[in-house]
Amino acid sequence: MAHGPEAQERGQRPGERLARLLRRWWEEAGSTSGGTRPTQQALASKLGVDQTTLSRYLNPEHASTAPPRVVEALHAHLRAPAAELERARELCRAVREKNSGHAPVGDGPRPTGPANAPGGTGALAGTGATGGRDAPGRPGRSRWVRPTMVAAAVVLAFVAGAVVRDQYAPRPRTAADGVAADAVPASGAPLKWPLLKKQKEDQFTPGRALQHLLRAHGYEVRADGFFGDETEDAVMDFQRRNNLPSDGKVGEDTWPELVVPLGRGADGHAVLALQELLHNTGQGGTEVSGEFTAATAGDLRYFQRRHGLRPNGRADVDTWLALLVFQRPSAGAPVHQGPTSPQPSTPA
Incomplete structure (x- = not known):
């Protein structure tokens, strides 16, 4: 042995x-x-x-x-x-x-019932060595085994149908550009864009992501996480240029216009925003380099799979929305996001 x-x-x-x-x-x-x-x-x-x-x-x-x-x-x-x-x-x-419910071969037998059941090791052992008759001392066992199995099969079929329906149901899209208005995670509940506005407190990763995206659109703001006058002025100007209500608040109207689609080979401040958000989702460290590398795409695919999104390794509107929603609390933000800590390198 x-x-x-x-x-x-x-x-x-x-x-x-x-x-x-x-x-x-x-x-x-x-x-x-x-x-x-x-x-x-x-x-x-x-x-x-x-x-x-x-x-x-x-x-x-x-x-x-x-x-x-x-x-x-x-x-x-x-x-x-x-x-x-x-x-x-x-x-x-x-x-x-x-x-996912598909255990690979070789992981060992799955327990099916009491190990000491006569005729085998599972709940159906009584139908094995005794030729389908009830085990001694357990009269009437076969009377409930089969109905129970049928009921379980019906429940599993219903659950499987619901999962398939949710998986392939079309997502709502805007009439303007055909992009999904709200990401729909595996739970089925639509996500809502977070609201950022001017305040004294450090807004950590979401605030820095906002500022990196503003820089990607040509605005010279500091990516420090603090939503002050400088950031508010840039937001209001961006809103006016894109025919949005210029209230200086970044919510469901402004975020979809501010985020940009990204994929392998992209670089710059938009990529920095993406990488900082991805880094702070709690799945592990993503390098914040400003370059959309194969490692960035791999991390993004893993995030997308976790949250019921199509794992294409690209940052579309749904992915940006999910990244902004599934951020760790401020208390758990990376050290480099502190107000007095060195900032990550950014492109000139």
Whole structure:
């Protein structure tokens, strides 16, 4: 009988196996190169996640599973064995398949009922070794097994039909340009554009994104997150130029005109706005470089899949809306967004 690591892992869930692999990378970091193992706090800072989230990713007993981008970043930062990266990617894929209801072959048998049921290990074991007769001591079992299965099948069919209907139902579009007016996440509830207006408090990532977008439209404003006179004047001028109510408030009328479609190869302040919003969604660190790279597209596709959007890796109106809505609270904003902290590099 095999007693190696692979045999021991057969009964473990993919997420548990992935967490054990990541934790081993962290525990062994520095042992081969003679360096020192980074603390979880320092490692979380490099990955752009908080320490609590990273601890969950490294804990086999926790349900949280690290996304592919974080796994790849951990592999690079911890200088883990090159041959183990593909294994980690396979475990990520297995977790996604299992969560979607399609567990890959080899994850071990699914429990179907009491292990000590006569004739087998599942709830239907009584119809196995006894040729379909009720197990001794359990009279009338077959009377309710089949009706229960039929009822469960009806419920599953109804749920599946609802999911398919919601997935392929057309989204509302504006008559002007055919662009969806409101993103519709997986929950089915339409999202609403956030409202930004002049105030003394730091508005963190959404405020900086607004200012980067204004700069992309030619306005010389500071991207510091503070919506002051300078930003308000730029917003009002932009609104007048686009035949919008010039009230200086950025909401459902102004955001759709302000955001711009972006894809691979784009650069500049609009890309900075996109990357800062993506970085602050809590899925892990996105490099804020001002260049729309393959890594940016990958992070964006992951975000789109999480929120029921078409994962095309491009920033359309629906994606901009979802990014602005699903921001972490101000208290959890990245350090570089603080009022006295150095700002990320911006194109001239």
